[in-house]
Amino acid sequence: MTVPTPPTPRGLRRVALASLVGTAIEWYDFFIYGTAAVLVFAPQFFPGSSDLAGTLAAFSTLAVGFLARPLGGALMGHFGDLVGRKSMLVLSLLLMGSATFAIGLLPTYADIGVWAPILLVVLRFLQGFGVGGEWGGAVLLAVENAPPGKRGFYGSFPQMGVPAGVILSNSVFLLILATVGKQGFIDWAWRLPFLGSIVLVAAGMLIRAKIGETPEFAETRDQGLRRNPLLTVVRDNPRQLLLAGGTFLANNAIGYVMIVYMLSYGTKTLKLSQNTMLTLVLIASAVWLVTLPAFSALSDRVGRRPVFLGGGLVLLAWSIPFFLLLDTKTIPLMVVAVVITALGLSATYGPQAALFAELFDADVRYSGASLGYQLGAIFGGGFAPFIAAWLQGTTGSSLWVGAYLTALSLISFVCITVLRGRERSTVEATPQLV
Template identity: 50%
Template sequence: MATPSTTAPAKAGPSKKGIFAASFVGTAIEWYDYYIFGTAAALVFGTAFFPGFSSVAGTLAAFATFAVGFIARPLGAAVIGHYGDRIGRKSMLVLTLLLTGGATFLIGLLPTYDAIGIGAPLLLVVLRLVQGFGVGGEWGGAVLIATEHATPRRRAVYGSFAQFGVPVGVLTSNLAFLAVSAMDNDAFLSWGWRVPFLVSIVLVFVGFLVRSKLEDAPEFQQVKEQREVSKVPVAELVKRQPRQLILGSLASIAPPAVGYTVIVYMLTYGTTVIGFERTTLLTLILTSTAVWIATIVLAALLSDRFGSKKVFAFGALTAVIWPLPMFGLVNTGDTGAALLAFVVAAFVQGVMAGAQGGLFTELFDVKVRYSGISIAYQLGGMIGGAVTPIAATSLYGAYESSTPIALYVTALSLVSLLAALGIRTVPAAPTAVDAGRRDTAVSSAG
């Protein structure tokens, strides 16, 4: 007869639905905020905030403002990650939501260049910096609040909760701009573009209510109870796990490189070079997000079965292959061909996204995990996301061909593929909750 366990019953954690809501809803809201800026940069900011520039120069200036947010993201990852590793995941997730949402709402109230001159683009840059700082700490916290509540065999599925927020953010931001882009052009440029920014305050309120009910996972609570919290997580991370940080950062380049080529640059390229209507491109990108979401689910399930590293590497390989065919399809000017281009690109992103949350959780020790995955994700995002629209615009201006752009995205994706192949994961540390589960199983078997 089995000896009764003396281990105290583990405190019941939040439900799977609660974890999903906290991870997904807040992330979806923050990426909605972030992507409407990218859409506005492609469609209106060149005219509203940089009217004295030529068409190409105005677009470059608008994309540069878009890129400023990426510069702030690694800083936000380091600062918010520091306190996330020391104080807790929950409080930082609430902070990131308020920073990003508040900045987005204020962008919707900004006067244009015609109203206040140089002050307008300067204020836009400041608010973009705040927005980027908040987003810098968002993804890491949203992933960890899910994966640290999961068993090791379900980490990829739980890690995918936060990843759903990215395509849903694209979906809702495109829907918002699609709703106002059918307006008369003068009305759209005057006030219509502001509506998607202003309505975000309602979404922030919803996200705040959901995240305020969160609890930190037992794995992190155990670190705090045993007083093993790192004093300076970033310093410890750089000292003890530099290889993981570098490889994780490089692996993170491909997803935003492909994503922002489609979501941001294609809006400019497709309308000004190929001749698509603005609403047509928004609709095509919106439609492709359904494939993106479905692929995240499939990739997460496969990751828990075959390993996150293998699935992510496969996604990076597809990212190496697809840019040339993608531009070739868009260049036909045919709506069906462009839809196919975006659908496959969504599949490419979804494969990497479904594996990334689980993979990155396994890269770093729990004491420095918030800092580690946040910094790695944001450094990769800065290279792959911030630079790509600017590089694409410059490359087309220099060569008047999409081939150099496609080769550029292919090269970035190849870097990510090689980095992913070199990654080594860290086994999950057992927690008191895991021990309680094992004791329950032993007692039941006895």
């Protein structure tokens, strides 16, 4: 039997870089779609609709990506447990990059009629499928290579890919808007972020090609893998899967409301400029990026659940004040709104990688972690921008959106209070979950 060799310090740095860069590229691809859905897809792919109907239609295509994510997570998680983490990470990046590049070439409704939104939905589905398999593999790459006692910190690197992807995507949109103006952006320049992603994907592929399998996967492979890890984890771990998904509802919904819906709300309801709203998202994402590893490292010392619970309380208490401050249209107060939200997101997202890995045995861990994550994503962030837009449009009040997010925060808070790790997990779980 092969004895797994722990990675060297240089190897650890390479793993951390591969997990961060790869996920940042994947999330850049995923998020530029969300930003474009707010700024350009309604008139380009759903013309003739009312402003609200066009926005809802664009957000509906956004949700399609979330519907595909559990499928990608299930299938790639299954094969990631069978043939290895690395191959699925390469496949997910290739699939996401190809779909994103194709969106940049897509004809609009004026060019090919109803086929334009149909093809947009198909490509969004492929994006969702790719990113569905990305998270679990990137997380396990980091966590399973991490030294004992630092799994939370190393697990934060793929998590940082989310705010890094937001910063990269919004910075690109701000640069293009400043260069070509609003009309030039709507007419043609919106395609540039999608087409340019092919360069990032190529760089990510080169980085990931240099990494190997994790020591824990190598060990389970030598001992004999389960023939059907997906079926096994669903049959043996239904409670962990459902509770893991529940812990992620609030974080994902509030994150997408801030990243995607807030752009629409700020420009169409509050009548603020696109640059102002994109800048607010950038500020929130920068705070999220910087504080995320700090909360993750803290979870190595005090446990995952205490950090999660603290962040959950912030999200629970802040969902309604968040919109009250946005509604003032006073920039300093709006900055306060997004910064405090970002702190709550960091505390409930940073330790998540290690927490989800600690719930499942190594031979079903890719399947289990991916499914738990994507269940929370589809019922949390998948429909959040659509529901938020519908609530605001039908009631005329942002407080109903805040109430919706408060309800999800309560569900997530309850889930994390009852979630426990598995002592049989080969990842050191018990000392850190209690």
